[in-house]
Amino acid sequence: xxxxRWNLPDLGFGIGLRSVHFTHILxxxxxxxxxxxxxxxxxxxxxxxxxxxxxxAERYPVALHGVSLSIGGTDPLNFEYLRKxxxxxxxxxxxxxxxxxxxxxxxxxNVHDLLPMPYTDESLRHTAGRVRIVQxxxxxxxxxxxxxxxxxxxxxxxxxxxxxxxxxERADCGILLDVNNVYVSAFNxxxxxxxxxxxxxxxxxxxxxxxxxxxxxxxxxDTHSDHVIDTVWELYGYHSxxxxxxxxxxEWDESIPGFDTVHAEALKARSYREAYAPVEEVAGHVL
Amino acid sequence: MSFEPGLGRTQRxxxxxxxxxxxxxQALSSDxxxxxxxxxxxxxxxxxxxxxxxxxxxxxxRDMYMLRLREALRTDYPLLFRFLGExxxxxxxxDYVHACPSQSYTLNRxxxxxxxxxxxxxxxxxxxxxxxxxxxxxxxxxxxxEEAAVLSLIEVESLSEEAWDVMRLEPVxxxxxxxxxxxxxxxxxAVRDETPVPPLRKRATYAAVCRKDYGVVRLELPxxxxxxxxxxxxxxxxxxxxxxxALRRVRESDLSGWFSQxxxxxxxxxxxxx
Numbered sequence: 358x359x360x361x362r363w364n365l366p367d368l369g370f371g372i373g374l375r376s377v378h379f380t381h382i383l384x385x386x387x388x389x390x391x392x393x394x395x396x397x398x399x400x401x402x403x404x405x406x407x408x409x410x411x412x413x414a415e416r417y418p419v420a421l422h423g424v425s426l427s428i429g430g431t432d433p434l435n436f437e438y439l440r441k442x443x444x445x446x447x448x449x450x451x452x453x454x455x456x457x458x459x460x461x462x463x464x465x466x467n468v469h470d471l472l473p474m475p476y477t478d479e480s481l482r483h484t485a486g487r488v489r490i491v492q493x494x495x496x497x498x499x500x501x502x503x504x505x506x507x508x509x510x511x512x513x514x515x516x517x518x519x520x521x522x523x524x525x526e527r528a529d530c531g532i533l534l535d536v537n538n539v540y541v542s543a544f545n546x547x548x549x550x551x552x553x554x555x556x557x558x559x560x561x562x563x564x565x566x567x568x569x570x571x572x573x574x575x576x577x578x579d580t581h582s583d584h585v586i587d588t589v590w591e592l593y594g595y596h597s598x599x600x601x602x603x604x605x606x607x608e609w610d611e612s613i614p615g616f617d618t619v620h621a622e623a624l625k626a627r628s629y630r631e632a633y634a635p636v637e638e639v640a641g642h643v644l
Numbered sequence: 645m646s647f648e649p650g651l652g653r654t655q656r657x658x659x660x661x662x663x664x665x666x667x668x669x670q671a672l673s674s675d676x677x678x679x680x681x682x683x684x685x686x687x688x689x690x691x692x693x694x695x696x697x698x699x700x701x702x703x704x705x706r707d708m709y710m711l712r713l714r715e716a717l718r719t720d721y722p723l724l725f726r727f728l729g730e731x732x733x734x735x736x737x738x739d740y741v742h743a744c745p746s747q748s749y750t751l752n753r754x755x756x757x758x759x760x761x762x763x764x765x766x767x768x769x770x771x772x773x774x775x776x777x778x779x780x781x782x783x784x785x786x787x788x789x790e791e792a793a794v795l796s797l798i799e800v801e802s803l804s805e806e807a808w809d810v811m812r813l814e815p816v817x818x819x820x821x822x823x824x825x826x827x828x829x830x831x832x833x834a835v836r837d838e839t840p841v842p843p844l845r846k847r848a849t850y851a852a853v854c855r856k857d858y859g860v861v862r863l864e865l866p867x868x869x870x871x872x873x874x875x876x877x878x879x880x881x882x883x884x885x886x887x888x889x890a891l892r893r894v895r896e897s898d899l900s901g902w903f904s905q906x907x908x909x910x911x912x913x914x915x916x917x918x
Contacts, residue, residue, distance in 0.1 A: 397750045403790035403817070405858035425749035431652040438749050463655045467746040468662055469712055469754075470705060472655075480651050508701035511688045512648040547694055575695040576704065 360601060361531065362560045363498055365453055368418050368604040370623045375609070379409045381616040389417060389620060393606045394449070396423040400441040414449035420564065420604070421446055422533075423456040425467070428491065428501065429474040429484050430460035439494050446495070452604075453563060455500035455533045458484070458521060475510035476520040481527065488528035500531035500563045505541040505570075505579030517542065518556040525561040532557060534603075535566035536593045537585065541577045550592055559600040567593060567626060568608040582611035584622055593626060594633030602630050647688040649681055654689070657681040661702055665742045668703040713741045713754060720755040721780045724773065726835055736767065752788070756781065772844055775824040779832065782820035782853040783860050789818035791858075794910035800903055803915070809883035811917040813876050818855035819911050821874050824848070829864040856910045863909060868894050869902050873911075881917070 360367075369390030374382075376398075381387065392413050399410050413419060425438060446454055459471040474480050491499055503521055515523070525532050534557055543550040567590075569583030585593075585607070597603075607623035649657065657680035664671035672683040681689050690698040714737045718725050725733045744757045759777040767773060794816060803811060826844055829851045834841045850870035852863045865873065868891055875885035886894065906912070 397752075401750055401752060402788040404788050404855065408791070408858055427749075429651075431655055435749060460655055461749075462746075463652070463659055465747055466659065466663070467749060468659060468705075468709055469716075469746060469751050470662075470709060472658060472705065475651065475654050477648075477651070483651055507704040508690045508698075509693075510654065511691045512646070512654075545693060575700075576693070578704075578708075 360560070361563050361603065363531065363563070365531070365563050366418075366604070367602055368420070368452065370626050371418075371420075371604070371606045372619050372623045373422075373606060373608045373610070374410070374413060374419075375613055376406065376409075377613050378616045378619070379405070383409065383412060385616075386416065387616060387620065389623075391418040391420065391452075391604065391606075393420050393422045393608075396421045396442055396445060396454070397425050400438075400445055410449060414451075419449045419451055420606075421449065421451045421454045422502075423454065424469075424471065425461055426456035426491065426499075427459070427461040428456060428487050428499075429458060429480065430463060431483070432463050432465065434487060434490060436494070439491065443495050446497075453500050453531070454495060454497065455502055455531075455564065457502045457504050458524070459504045471504040473504065473506040473508060473510070476513040476515035476517060478514065481515070481520060481523060485524055485528040488524070488530050492528070492530065498529065498531050500533045501525070502533035502535050502566065503538050503542075505535075505538040505545075505577075507545055507576060507578075509546055516548070516553075516556075518553040522556055522558055522561075525558060530561075531563040532561045533564045533566060534562050534596060534600075535568070536596055537566065537568045537570060537589050538579060540586075540589050540592060541570055541579050544572075544577045551595065554592065554596045554599065557596075557599075562596075562600045562603045565593065565596070565600075565603050565605045565626075566608055567605065567623075568610075580611050581608045585625070590625065590629050594629040597630040598633045598635055602634075605630070647681070647685045649689065653680050657689070658702070658705070662705050662709050663742070663745055665738070668699050668706055671706065672699060672702075710738065710741070713737065713746070713751075716751045716754050717741075717758070720752075720784050721758065721777060723780055723832055723835060724758075724776055727769075727773070727776065727831070732767075736762075736765070739765065752784075755784070769844075771846065772826040772828070775826045775828045776831065778822060779824070779828045779851065779853070779862075782822055783862065786818040786820055786853045786855045786860050789816070789855060792816045792818075792913040794856075795907060795912040795914065797904055797907040799915070800907055800912070808881060810881055811915050812879050812881055813912045814914045814916055815877040815911055816854065816913045818853075818860075819877060820853040821870065821877060822851045822853065823870065824851065829862060832862070852906075852909070852911065854909045854911050856908075861909045863905065868898070872902070873906065877911075879916075 371391035374392045374394045457471045462468045539550045539553050567585050568581040571578045571580040605626045609619050660676035661671045664674045687698045692698050717737045740761050746754050762774045762777050827849050830842045850865040854861045
């Protein structure tokens with residue numbers, strides 16, 4: 358059964374909008390299902406990036422993806438940031454706005470990273486309250502992504518998948534399930550990625566992310582620097598069977614190849630989704 | 645008894661460890677970190693993995709922090725990077741990031757204080773580096789400035805002589821006017837054209853940075869043109885601006901050439917006062 362509880366559409370198989378591809382997109386207008394734009398790259402510019410985003414938003418479905426909401430942070434929410442985010446979403450007619458389950462800095466500083474949280478009752482209460490405030494301000498559900506993490510806190514009392522599922526229910530927000538991030542964190546922390554995927558409520562999943570990573574032997578870094586590995590594709594297929602298929606987005610942020618290579622990688626997702634599609638039975642007949 | 649810092653304390657501690665200069669061990673035992681989590685309790689707060697110690701795990705975040713911020717500065721200051729070379733640029737970036745940690749949600753503003761930092765930094769060729777950094781910051785600002793329709797040369801030339809005494813030219817938001825103590829534009833041009841770098845001896849130079857068709861434009865200006873342009877951009881009518889004794893020798897043909905260049909670069913958005 359496909360679909361999420363907000364009936365946000367399955368946009369198909371898109372790619373992240375990156376400046377190295379601007380000229381290709383402007384000149385070729387490639388047939389891409391949809392684009393995801395990194396919110397912060399367009400919020401404070403009146404120059405070429407915004408011109409390109411306007412061009413894209415007039416021709417393709419667009420979703421906004423942020424890295425600076427700091428929904429789990431203990432500094433006050435930044436309403437100047439939220440005001441700009443809301444304006445950008447309106448300007449681009451963004452299908453939805455996503456960010457990460459993380460914090461990015463405290464005491465007025467910004468580390469510019471998606472930092473992990475201790476998964477405790479206190480964190481859950483704190484984060485759920487902030488999600489509700491943000492959703493009220495933006496007047497739409499926000500979609501939160503599971504981050505790749507490189508450490509775990511000893512005082513966590515929840516697993517990340519339990520925490521994310523509970524947060525989504527308590528705050529009534531959506532989930533951007535990054536399958537590569539699940540794999541990266543599973544490797545780094547030694548859990549079974551399918552246990553994670555099994556715990557995610559399918560009707561909360563609005564979007565999936567896919568990306569490549571860098572295996573350092575002792576740990577994996579979420580570098581978005583390569584093709585998606587086969588195991589992650591298999592996990593994506595497994596997860597798609599659970600959700601019935603959600604809008605899927607390929608991220609590539611380091612050593613970015615030409616547009617066609619990135620797009621071709623995104624389109625691989627279609628075959629994995631189809632291969633894992635449940636066999637439907639109607640009145641005893643297998644279709 | 646297990647050690648269970650609250651959310652705020654955990655975050656203050658982790659940030660203190662990530663931002664601290666030096667190595668991870670020094671960061672963990674720094675005053676800022678110890679105030680939140682004693683170093684001896686590290687393994688209770690961050691569990692070791694199968695292959696990494698607790699310190700190595702938080703060290704990943706420390707390493708990525710510096711890599712990310714150095715890369716952001718390198719993107720905004722390519723000429724500074726080129727001049728200093730990788731090792732010296734990284735040392736400068738590290739010193740800067742530790743002295744001026746980011747307070748913005750966007751990395752695009754990380755380098756805004758770098759020129760001022762360089763003004764008093766203990767580095768060789770400080771004066772030139774200060775000028776070069778100001779030049780590159782101006783280009784970044786011009787790149788991101790609000791877009792505006794621009795005045796054409798025909799519109800400017802259509803003004804009567806009397807009108808010039810009262811009318812003011814409003815600059816586009818992207819326009820930046822810069823006065824240097826070193827020939828930074830000549831250096832930038834040599835790098836771009838892959839020609840030999842000229843002697844970087846101290847001498848006053850002047851430049852305008854602007855944007856045309858979403859591309860950043862930079863112009864080296866004679867002193868008189870700079871003074872006139874600065875006066876016009878600050879709202880002084882042309883007639884008044886030409887009253888400056890420093891501009892007494894400006895000829896009609898100079899003005900014609902300058903306005904042709906300035907309007908071609910899209911420096912003005914409107915005429916006020918007509």
